[in-house]
Amino acid sequence: MPAKRSVRWFPIALVALPLAAFSAVLFFPATDSSPAEAEAAIGFAQVIDREEAYFPICSGPQRVTCVVDGDTIWYRGEKIRLVGFDTPEVSNPGCANEARLGALATERLQDLLNEGAFSLEANPEGREHDRYGRALLVVSRGGANLGDMLVGEGLAERRGGRGNVWC
Structure with a gap:
């Protein structure tokens, strides 16, 4: 019985251990770099643009967008x-x-x-x-x-x- 129990957890360990290692690197960068350098090195520096509209050329007295x-x-x-x-x-x-x-x-x-x-x-x-x-x-x-x-x-x-x- 004990052998089956360790086999059952083996696939989970294959996923959990690398995920834990990746998380440690992601959330706890080396202390010799600034947070901005760490963020840039990881590649997560993103700007989220939230405005969007259709812009015609303005004409006439009514101007909205x-x-x-x-x-x-x-x-x-x-x-x-x-x-x-x-x-x-x-x-x-x-x-x-x-x-x-x-x-x-x-x-x-x-x-x-x-x-x-x-x-x-x-x-x-x-x-x-x-x-x-x-x-x-x-x-x-x-x-x-x-x-x-x-x-x-x-x-x-x-x-x-x-x-x-x-x-």
């Missing part, structure tokens, strides 16, 4: 100025090139927002609203700032840059 231009949106009835970058003007461009690039930046932001879930984060500079009453927020997906993507594609410049570089 839409893209105004390359750095301004309406989302759920709130007008939001995306921070950290500037895009060419579309409503009052200084030249034909600015108008063209402004339209491209607007369409690209629309595409980025409509690709899937995203996050809206507080302005790292602390201000909640600009002088026009727009909420100042950062928009990102998977931890990547969408404004940085526009800058990288030549459709925007970092905030505080050289000014209107499009004309």
